[in-house]
Amino acid sequence: MRTARWRAALRTPLGATAAAGSLALLVLAVAGPVLWGSAAEETDVASMNQPPSGDHLFGTDDLGRDVLARVLVATRTSLGLALGATAIGIALGLILGTLPVVLGQRLGRMVVALVNFLVAFPALLLALFFAVIFGLDARGAMLAIGMAIAPSFARLVQTLSASVAGRDYVSAARIAGVGRFRLIRRHVLPNIAEPLVVNATMGAGGALLAFAGLSFLGLGVQPPTYDWGRLLGEGLGRIYVNPAAALAPGVAVVVAGLVFALLGETCAAVLGVRTGRGPVAGRARHAEQPESGKEAAGTGGDTVLHVDNLTVAFPAERGTSRAVDGVTLGVRAGEAVGIVGESGSGKSLTALSAAGLAPASATVSADRLDVAGVPVLASSEAQLRDRLGTSVAMVFQDPTSSLNPSMRVGRQLGEIAQTHDGTSRAEGLRRAVERLTWVHIPDPQMRAGQFPHEFSGGMRQRAMIGMGLMGRPQLMIADEPTTALDVTVQREILRLLRDVQHDSGAAILLISHDIAVVSQICDRVLVMYAGRIVEELPVDRLDGGAVHPYTRALLASVPDMSTPQDVPLATIAGRPPEPSERSPGCAFAPRCAFADDLCRSTDPVLEVVGPQQRAACWHPQRAESVSGGTAGEMPGGTAGQSPEQTPARVTTGDDQ
Numbered sequence: 289m290r291t292a293r294w295r296a297a298l299r300t301p302l303g304a305t306a307a308a309g310s311l312a313l314l315v316l317a318v319a320g321p322v323l324w325g326s327a328a329e330e331t332d333v334a335s336m337n338q339p340p341s342g343d344h345l346f347g348t349d350d351l352g353r354d355v356l357a358r359v360l361v362a363t364r365t366s367l368g369l370a371l372g373a374t375a376i377g378i379a380l381g382l383i384l385g386t387l388p389v390v391l392g393q394r395l396g397r398m399v400v401a402l403v404n405f406l407v408a409f410p411a412l413l414l415a416l417f418f419a420v421i422f423g424l425d426a427r428g429a430m431l432a433i434g435m436a437i438a439p440s441f442a443r444l445v446q447t448l449s450a451s452v453a454g455r456d457y458v459s460a461a462r463i464a465g466v467g468r469f470r471l472i473r474r475h476v477l478p479n480i481a482e483p484l485v486v487n488a489t490m491g492a493g494g495a496l497l498a499f500a501g502l503s504f505l506g507l508g509v510q511p512p513t514y515d516w517g518r519l520l521g522e523g524l525g526r527i528y529v530n531p532a533a534a535l536a537p538g539v540a541v542v543v544a545g546l547v548f549a550l551l552g553e554t555c556a557a558v559l560g561v562r563t564g565r566g567p568v569a570g571r572a573r574h575a576e577q578p579e580s581g582k583e584a585a586g587t588g589g590d591t592v593l594h595v596d597n598l599t600v601a602f603p604a605e606r607g608t609s610r611a612v613d614g615v616t617l618g619v620r621a622g623e624a625v626g627i628v629g630e631s632g633s634g635k636s637l638t639a640l641s642a643a644g645l646a647p648a649s650a651t652v653s654a655d656r657l658d659v660a661g662v663p664v665l666a667s668s669e670a671q672l673r674d675r676l677g678t679s680v681a682m683v684f685q686d687p688t689s690s691l692n693p694s695m696r697v698g699r700q701l702g703e704i705a706q707t708h709d710g711t712s713r714a715e716g717l718r719r720a721v722e723r724l725t726w727v728h729i730p731d732p733q734m735r736a737g738q739f740p741h742e743f744s745g746g747m748r749q750r751a752m753i754g755m756g757l758m759g760r761p762q763l764m765i766a767d768e769p770t771t772a773l774d775v776t777v778q779r780e781i782l783r784l785l786r787d788v789q790h791d792s793g794a795a796i797l798l799i800s801h802d803i804a805v806v807s808q809i810c811d812r813v814l815v816m817y818a819g820r821i822v823e824e825l826p827v828d829r830l831d832g833g834a835v836h837p838y839t840r841a842l843l844a845s846v847p848d849m850s851t852p853q854d855v856p857l858a859t860i861a862g863r864p865p866e867p868s869e870r871s872p873g874c875a876f877a878p879r880c881a882f883a884d885d886l887c888r889s890t891d892p893v894l895e896v897v898g899p900q901q902r903a904a905c906w907h908p909q910r911a912e913s914v915s916g917g918t919a920g921e922m923p924g925g926t927a928g929q930s931p932e933q934t935p936a937r938v939t940t941g942d943d944q
């Protein structure tokens with residue numbers, strides 16, 4: 289497919305010119321010294337500084353040597369030095385650009401600052417500076433130009449790496465225990481290679497010009513060696529006698545620079561098409577070993593996730609803002625627990641913190657945060673990789689971004705077995721095919737050899753779950769795993785998660801904004817609002833047993849077969865407060881019909897309100913206190929409200 293794109297690109301005028309130009313330069317570089325070497329060196333004192341003639345198309349220099357022959361012969365030196373300098377610049381740029389990922393936050397910031405500092409200098413100024421340091425010869429100039437172009441390349445690598453580092457498949461690889469160097473080599477660099485290649489190709493043109501500039505100034509190639517820059521310098525000295533002697537090397541520099549630029553454009557066109565063609569995949573996971581996993585569920589004690597008073601804060605204009613504020617929860621072995629809430633309620637941060645994947649800018653604290661017996665906050669990144677990589681699996685929302693687009697699916701799954709069990713590549717692949725079979729991927733052998741973009745969305749999500757099963761997960765965290773899928777596929781994925789839970793014994797923490805999704809496979813539901821858990825209850829009590837007005841409003845907004853089509857669906861008026869906007873009292877009070885002064889002034893705490901049920905509300909709404917309609921309904925179309933607690937309204941879409 290890629291070959292076809294190259295062929296198509298080479299048929300365009302731009303591509304054809306770039307190809308022909310590159311070929312011509314290559315041939316000249318290889319054959320030039322052989323064909324015209326002696327003509328270029330042959331002195332003739334009888335015809336010094338001659339203008340163009342039939343014998344010498346661009347005239348002769350001050351020793352009577354043929355200018356054209358010298359320009360053609362200089363192709364090899366000029367291109368060789370320019371490409372050498374570019375290679376040095378790319379190598380240094382890659383090192384500087386990826387160091388922040390390898391070094392960790394503090395040292396990484398210092399490297400970024402250094403690169404920013406160097407980028408602020410004009411490249412030619414840097415080249416002159418380094419040329420003086422490294423010596424006034426071709427080698428020194430090559431090093432100097434390489435070092436001068438390295439900072440801008442490093443900046444590009446840093447920017448692109450940062451954009452990739454946040455992708456789900458990188459998080460997945462991190463949690464799977466993939467080391468930093470391998471992470472860069474296998475997951476980061478392959479996915480930023482395309483813009484780097486394009487940039488490097490165009491950068492070679494810049495290096496050519498810079499080299500010509502240094503040689504022209506007498507800082508680059510020294511006699512008796514010569515390149516286009518030196519020939520240009522010599523020609524300019526005699527420009528009034530024979531302008532063609534300066535014109536020829538000048539044209540050579542411009543033409544070669546143009547060829548590099550066209551080549552870069554062609555690469556960009558081809559690679560850009562490929563990049564834009566779409567899908568790629570998504571998911572994440574962990575764990576190690578094969579086997580059923582039933583034993584895994586039984587290991588590590590009864591509670592696989594223990595979160596006590598978790599707080600996640602971010603720097604804000606004044607101090608910090610708490611996106612997750614004192615969350616306490618537990619997930620027992622083999623249990624399926626759902627977290628629901630509107631966007632921004634802190635669901636994902638809670639789950640990511642549990643897996644040690646909170647954003648770098650977040651400050652995570654907790655009285656206790658243990659996953660599968662591993663104290664997350666007290667463990668180093670290497671310890672987390674090593675220990676969680678074998679016991680926690682993650683499935684992310686977007687199946688198009690959670691699988692590494694540049695790796696075959698079987699390789700990605702197999703990498704986990706290689707990383708954690710030290711298996712061979714072949715054994716890793718065998719296990720990968722087995723896991724793909726478990727998650728009902730048809731023709732798993734063939735599919736394992738495909739890239740993520742060749743999978744459908746539902747298949748990618750299955751592959752992500754299969755990746756989770758490469759180990760022996762005690763806990764599978766699924767963050768909105770069905771949001772990006774259509775309804776039929778959603779149901780299949782939920783069913784698969786439930787089967788995985790039953791067959792492997794792994795506990796499941798399912799995050800969703802849709803309470804209906806959670807109720808399909810979970811035993812227990814935690815409802816989050818503004819960074820806190822406002823209600824916790826068994827799924828079988830959702831229908832009529834929810835007491836928090838927010839939970840009831842969420843339930844009322846889910847249509848079912850009996851929902852009248854001519855009545856607008858209930859919605860919850862207003863929006864949740866941003867972490868930085870929260871004021872004292874219950875965060876839901878501004879949107880709640882039952883709120884009074886107590887709610888607005890004092891935070892309710894999570895208290896037991898029934899069997900296995902807790903709620904944080906000053907006015908919990910009991911089913912028996914609701915009149916008219918089901919327990920989830922509110923007069924006026926929203927969640928529960930008792931007649932004696934009036935204002936007969938709170939929230940409907942129409943109200944807004």
Ligand SMILES: Nc1ncnc2c1ncn2[C@@H]1O[C@H](COP(=O)(O)OP(=O)(O)OP(=O)(O)O)[C@@H](O)[C@H]1O
Nearest residue numbers: 602611630631632633634635636637638647649867
């Ligand atoms: N990297 C970040 N920097 C600053 N604030 C953040 C960051 N990530 C999240 N937040 C804050 O934390 C809040 C909760 O984010 P979180 O992703 O946990 O919400 P969520 O309930 O999972 O919602 P969604 O379903 O939209 O992801 C966000 O609204 C935002 O204000």
